[in-house]
Amino acid sequence: MIRILLLSSVFTYVYSANLIMMQAIWRHGDRAPGDLPYPKDRYNETYWPRGWDQLTNKGIWQAVELGIWLRQRYGATVLPVFNKNKVFILSSDSERAIETAQGVSAGLFPPVDDRVWESSYLRYWQPTPIQTAYGTIDALLRPTKVDCPAYDLANEQEESPIAAQINNEYGQMFKWLQNTTGMESIDFWNINDLYDIQRELDHNMPQPSWLNQVFNGTTIMDHIRELKRITRNQEFNSPTKAKFRGGYLVNEFLKNMEDFKANKTEKNAMMYSSVNLFENIRNAKF
Numbered sequence: 001m002i003r004i005l006l007l008s009s010v011f012t013y014v015y016s017a018n019l020i021m022m023q024a025i026w027r028h029g030d031r032a033p034g035d036l037p038y039p040k041d042r043y044n045e046t047y048w049p050r051g052w053d054q055l056t057n058k059g060i061w062q063a064v065e066l067g068i069w070l071r072q073r074y075g076a077t078v079l080p081v082f083n084k085n086k087v088f089i090l091s092s093d094s095e096r097a098i099e100t101a102q103g104v105s106a107g108l109f110p111p112v113d114d115r116v117w118e119s120s121y122l123r124y125w126q127p128t129p130i131q132t133a134y135g136t137i138d139a140l141l142r143p144t145k146v147d148c149p150a151y152d153l154a155n156e157q158e159e160s161p162i163a164a165q166i167n168n169e170y171g172q173m174f175k176w177l178q179n180t181t182g183m184e185s186i187d188f189w190n191i192n193d194l195y196d197i198q199r200e201l202d203h204n205m206p207q208p209s210w211l212n213q214v215f216n217g218t219t220i221m222d223h224i225r226e227l228k229r230i231t232r233n234q235e236f237n238s239p240t241k242a243k244f245r246g247g248y249l250v251n252e253f254l255k256n257m258e259d260f261k262a263n264k265t266e267k268n269a270m271m272y273s274s275v276n277l278f279e280n281i282r283n284a285k286f
C-alpha cells in the first residue's frame with residue numbers, strides 16, 4: 001500500500017513537471033563490416049549492397065525507428081514540428097552517421113498540414129538540415145579520431161599488462177585462428193577485426209563450423225565476443241580516460257542547458273549523430 005502511494009506521488013510529481021528541453025545522442029545504425037573480416041571469409045563486398053562500412057537496410061530501419069520513438073516521446077512537448085530555431089541536429093563527418101541522422105529525422109518529422117509538399121510516395125518525408133563539420137577534427141562526436149597524447153599515456157599504462165595477459169592466455173587460440181582465417185598474425189591489437197563476423201551473423205549469413213569449435217570450454221565465437229568486450233572496456237574504464245573521451249561532450253550538454261536557461265538560445269532539442277565514440281584509435285577504421 002505504501003509503495004503504491006509512493007509511486008503515485010512520484011507520478012504526480014513527474015506529471016506536474018514541465019519538460020522544456022531534450023538532448024539526445026546516438027551511434028549510427030547497423031552497418032556492413034569495414035573490410036573483409038579475414039582473408040578466407042567468403043562474404044566479400046558484393047554481399048553488402050551499400051558497400052563496406054555503410055549502413056545496411058537494417059541500420060536504416062533502426063534510425064527511422066529511433067526517430068519514431070523520439071516523436072512518440074517528445075512530440076507533444078519539445079518536438080511538435082520541425083522548427084529551425086529550436087531544433088539542432090549535428091552529425092559527425094562520417095557517411096553512416098549522416099545517413100543515420102537523416103533516418104532519425106525522417107521518422108521524427110513527417111510533414112503535417114501545410115508542410116505536406118507531395119501527396120504520393122514521399123508523403124511522409126521532408127528534408128531537414130543536418131549540420132556537419134566536413135573535414136574538421138571532430139573532438140565532440142568522434143574523439144577517437146583526435147590525436148591525444150595525454151589519453152594515449154593514460155591508456156598505455158593500463159593497456160600493456162592487459163594486452164600481455166590476453167596474448168599469453170589466448171596464444172594457442174590466436175595461432176590456431178591465424179591458420180584457420182588466413183590472417184598473418186592475430187593478437188590483442190587486431191583480434192577485433194574478427195568481430196565483423198558478428199555482423200554477418202546478425203544478417204543470418206551461414207558460417208563455417210570452426211566458429212563453434214570449443215577452446216578451453218567456450219566456443220571460438222563466444223571468445224571473440226568476450227575479447228571485444230574486454231578490449232572495448234579498457235579504452236574508457238577509468239575516470240581519466242572517460243574524461244578524455246567524453247568530457248568535451250558532457251561539457252557541451254551542460255553548456256546547452258545553461259544557455260537555454262539564460263535565454264541565450266531558443267534551441268531546446270539538440271541531437272547528435274555520432275560514430276566510433278569509443279573505438280580505439282589504433283584499430284578504428286574511418
Ligand SMILES: *[C@@H]1O[C@H](CO)[C@@H](O)[C@H](O)[C@H]1NC(C)=O
Nearest residue numbers: 041042043044045046047048
Ligand atoms: C565476390 O565473390 C563473388 C564470388 O563468390 C564474385 O562473383 C564477385 O565478383 C566478388 N565481388 C567482389 C567485389 O570481389
Ligand SMILES: *[C@@H]1O[C@H](CO)[C@@H](O)[C@H](O)[C@H]1NC(C)=O
Nearest residue numbers: 169170171215216217218223
Ligand atoms: C580457460 O578456462 C579457465 C577455467 O575456466 C579460465 O580460468 C581461463 O581464464 C580460461 N582461459 C581462456 C584463455 O579462456
Ligand SMILES: *[C@@H]1O[C@H](CO)[C@@H](O)[C@H](O)[C@H]1NC(C)=O
Nearest residue numbers: 040175176177178179180181
Ligand atoms: C591449418 O588449417 C588447415 C585447414 O584450413 C588444416 O588442414 C591444417 O591442419 C591446419 N594446420 C595447423 C597447424 O593447424
Ligand SMILES: *[C@@H]1O[C@H](CO)[C@@H](O)[C@H](O)[C@H]1NC(C)=O
Nearest residue numbers: 258259260261262263264265
Ligand atoms: C528567460 O525568459 C523567460 C520568459 O521570457 C523569463 O521568464 C525568464 O526570467 C528569463 N530568464 C533569464 C535568466 O533571463
